[in-house]
Amino acid sequence: MMTPFPRSELATPALVIDLPAFERNMAAMARWARRKGIALRPHAKTHKSGEIARRQIAAGAAGVCCAKLGEAEALAGEGIRDILITSPIVPVQAIERLARLNRKMERLAVVADHPLNVDRLAAMMNGQELDVLVDVDTGSHRTGVTSADAAVALARRIAAADGLRFGGVQFYCGPLQHVASLAERSAALAERTAYLSDILEQLRGAGLPAEIVSGGGTGSFAVDAELGILNELQPGSYLFMDRQYIECEYVGPKFEPALSIHTRVISANTAGRVTVDVGLKAMATEAGTPQVLAGADPASSYKFMGDEHGMLVTPEGAGDPGLDQLVTLLTPHCDPTVNLYDRYAVCQNDQVIAYWPVTARGRSS
Amino acid sequence: MMTPFPRSELATPALVIDLPAFERNMAAMARWARRKGIALRPHAKTHKSGEIARRQIAAGAAGVCCAKLGEAEALAGEGIRDILITSPIVPVQAIERLARLNRKMERLAVVADHPLNVDRLAAMMNGQELDVLVDVDTGSHRTGVTSADAAVALARRIAAADGLRFGGVQFYCGPLQHVASLAERSAALAERTAYLSDILEQLRGAGLPAEIVSGGGTGSFAVDAELGILNELQPGSYLFMDRQYIECEYVGPKFEPALSIHTRVISANTAGRVTVDVGLKAMATEAGTPQVLAGADPASSYKFMGDEHGMLVTPEGAGDPGLDQLVTLLTPHCDPTVNLYDRYAVCQNDQVIAYWPVTARGRSS
Numbered sequence: 001m002m003t004p005f006p007r008s009e010l011a012t013p014a015l016v017i018d019l020p021a022f023e024r025n026m027a028a029m030a031r032w033a034r035r036k037g038i039a040l041r042p043h044a045k046t047h048k049s050g051e052i053a054r055r056q057i058a059a060g061a062a063g064v065c066c067a068k069l070g071e072a073e074a075l076a077g078e079g080i081r082d083i084l085i086t087s088p089i090v091p092v093q094a095i096e097r098l099a100r101l102n103r104k105m106e107r108l109a110v111v112a113d114h115p116l117n118v119d120r121l122a123a124m125m126n127g128q129e130l131d132v133l134v135d136v137d138t139g140s141h142r143t144g145v146t147s148a149d150a151a152v153a154l155a156r157r158i159a160a161a162d163g164l165r166f167g168g169v170q171f172y173c174g175p176l177q178h179v180a181s182l183a184e185r186s187a188a189l190a191e192r193t194a195y196l197s198d199i200l201e202q203l204r205g206a207g208l209p210a211e212i213v214s215g216g217g218t219g220s221f222a223v224d225a226e227l228g229i230l231n232e233l234q235p236g237s238y239l240f241m242d243r244q245y246i247e248c249e250y251v252g253p254k255f256e257p258a259l260s261i262h263t264r265v266i267s268a269n270t271a272g273r274v275t276v277d278v279g280l281k282a283m284a285t286e287a288g289t290p291q292v293l294a295g296a297d298p299a300s301s302y303k304f305m306g307d308e309h310g311m312l313v314t315p316e317g318a319g320d321p322g323l324d325q326l327v328t329l330l331t332p333h334c335d336p337t338v339n340l341y342d343r344y345a346v347c348q349n350d351q352v353i354a355y356w357p358v359t360a361r362g363r364s365s
Numbered sequence: 366m367m368t369p370f371p372r373s374e375l376a377t378p379a380l381v382i383d384l385p386a387f388e389r390n391m392a393a394m395a396r397w398a399r400r401k402g403i404a405l406r407p408h409a410k411t412h413k414s415g416e417i418a419r420r421q422i423a424a425g426a427a428g429v430c431c432a433k434l435g436e437a438e439a440l441a442g443e444g445i446r447d448i449l450i451t452s453p454i455v456p457v458q459a460i461e462r463l464a465r466l467n468r469k470m471e472r473l474a475v476v477a478d479h480p481l482n483v484d485r486l487a488a489m490m491n492g493q494e495l496d497v498l499v500d501v502d503t504g505s506h507r508t509g510v511t512s513a514d515a516a517v518a519l520a521r522r523i524a525a526a527d528g529l530r531f532g533g534v535q536f537y538c539g540p541l542q543h544v545a546s547l548a549e550r551s552a553a554l555a556e557r558t559a560y561l562s563d564i565l566e567q568l569r570g571a572g573l574p575a576e577i578v579s580g581g582g583t584g585s586f587a588v589d590a591e592l593g594i595l596n597e598l599q600p601g602s603y604l605f606m607d608r609q610y611i612e613c614e615y616v617g618p619k620f621e622p623a624l625s626i627h628t629r630v631i632s633a634n635t636a637g638r639v640t641v642d643v644g645l646k647a648m649a650t651e652a653g654t655p656q657v658l659a660g661a662d663p664a665s666s667y668k669f670m671g672d673e674h675g676m677l678v679t680p681e682g683a684g685d686p687g688l689d690q691l692v693t694l695l696t697p698h699c700d701p702t703v704n705l706y707d708r709y710a711v712c713q714n715d716q717v718i719a720y721w722p723v724t725a726r727g728r729s730s
Contacts, residue, residue, distance in 0.1 A: 307700050
């Protein structure tokens with residue numbers, strides 16, 4: 001146990017979890033899933049933390065999802081024993097690692113979208129049991145088979161392969177998660193889910209009913225539950241929330257911002273603007289700019305100024321924060337921002353009470 | 366020493382140094398600086414590596430620059446003993462760390478742009494000798510004093526403070542580094558350097574001649590040397606080069622791409638496009654997209670597809686790379702991309718011969 005110290009003494013930039021808000025978010029989702037009778041397998045690509053995965057499972061999650069093999073290895077090293085890897089594992093060297101990982105697990109599942117991949121998995125798992133889900137392209141052409149016929153053929157190939165078990169279907173509508181209008185998002189999800197239903201119907205017709213139908217994210221899970229086809233949900237960002245998700249309209253449980261970046265003013269020589277010590281090495285840039293939560297006028301705008309700095313432009317008449325002022329920012333996109341830090345500073349009542357390592361930071365391979 | 370293995374067996378995505386190209390870049394810059402009689406203090410924010418900093422110093426560099434205190438601490442831990450920290454160190458807790466770091470160093474220098482900062486440094490260094498450079502705003506309003514009068518007043522304050530030594534001036538024209546046209550870049554640098562000359566003249570007039578005049582980057586160093594005012598250069602990216610810098614026009618030594626990302630095709634179900642296993646958690650996105658160096662048609666375009674994936678769209682008739690194909694990419698912007706990885710895979714003759722840790726990865730605070 002570390003000795004708590006005031007949040008104001010954190011070295012900046014720092015990635016900060018507001019523990020009470022985090023716990024409320026985690027509990028709200030767990031309670032909601034229990035009431036709906038739907039399995040929750042939160043995506044650990046958001047937090048990459050053994051500590052957080054253990055807490056999610058203790059709160060009722062079936063296990064976690066990992067985006068990559070390295071992420072799964074890191075969380076397995078922290079005692080997590082039930083993982084679905086949500087991207088295909090294709091290279092021979094990676095499948096060797098997958099076989100080693102599988103020996104440690106209570107349950108490991110992967111997705112596949114190509115016969116060559118299934119054949120390699122079958123050849124290299126040496127008769128170990130491995131669950132393989134058919135990944136179905138939702139239309140974004142990222143990964144997945146592109147037709148019901150291909151889904152049935154791949155499921156058949158999995159079921160026929162020694163050691164592999166056809167575990168079901170993955171259908172993750174990534175690009176729909178951030179559609180701001182709930183009505184538009186719901187309509188698009190309904191249309192995509194009809195397509196998925198047809199595939200599931202054809203699988204049943206072929207004698208290959210999908211046991212797990214996994215998908216959903218923070219922007220879609222409540223709508224997905226109403227549509228009633230997915231039976232396992234994989235949201236991640238609900239734990240932390242970020243500017244992108246805060247800007248969306250919701251049904252279902254309410255989540256609050258529980259993750260922020262703490263930064264400080266390190267230069268204040270020009271009226272109307274100050275420079276803070278967080279730039280693009282400590283905040284993901286691809287989803288726009290952060291929102292000021294505290295320490296400066298909330299209408300201030302942030303502008304990236306290179307690797308290590310950002311500019312806060314204060315609104316006319318608002319007054320600038322002074323040199324050394326602590327400013328807290330809501331991240332534009334939590335997942336890739338978390339991936340920049342080695343640890344979370346966990347805060348309660350303005351005290352830092354723990355550091356939690358970002359166990360799987362950088363484990364993209 | 367590790368046993369070399371073929372580059373084709375790397376777990377992907379991987380950050381790869383082409384060692385012969387890297388050594389040619391390092392030697393070309395060292396030779397050029399020697400001939401010009403100008404001091405070279407490469408910026409370690411590009412590579413964040415103790416191994417690379419030691420090699421640069423062995424090749425003749427005066428020391429290195431670091432962007433942040435944590436970066437300097439990490440490199441000092443690897444034996445680097447002469448460092449200029451190029452951002453102001455303002456918070457009390459950080460200045461305490463700076464004082465501890467200074468005791469280990471042969472020479473440590475920092476920049477300052479505010480009287481409050483100088484007063485804190487003076488109060489907290491406990492009579493240790495510390496070089497302080499006056500940081501001058503080049504017009505980008507990132508950091509620095511904004512007038513010759515403010516520069517003279519701050520230099521006077523430093524010189525008068527117990528334990529602090531007025532070390533000179535920093536003048537880094539960040540936004541000019543990537544102006545593609547050499548003529549435009551040179552003209553803007555000449556105009557900015559005239560402003561700097563006036564400040565240096567006023568400092569001399571006040572009896573405070575600047576010993577070190579530090580600045581310059583990969584896009585400007587050769588022009589800066591011709592202008593003859595800077596006497597210490599701080600380029601970083603020349604070692605690796607990236608898509609942004611490759612697209613610029615140059616005078617001075619020629620550098621070649623020495624850093625790439627190795628990625629693999631993990632999904633190939635749609636004609637004209639494939640999905641590779643590198644997304645925005647393993648490549649900085651703020652400078653656009655990468656260029657294909659090998660493994661796919663060089664005219665293929667890359668599109669970010671979330672945290673862990675990218676799409677390669679192949680030109681009409683070029684043919685798609687197959688599932689599991691290794692593809693190498695030139696990073697859009699090397700510095701923040703390096704900061705995503707824990708290590709470099711160092712290659713020679715298509716063999717991985719070493720891993721070099723990215724010692725100061727994530728050390729933004």
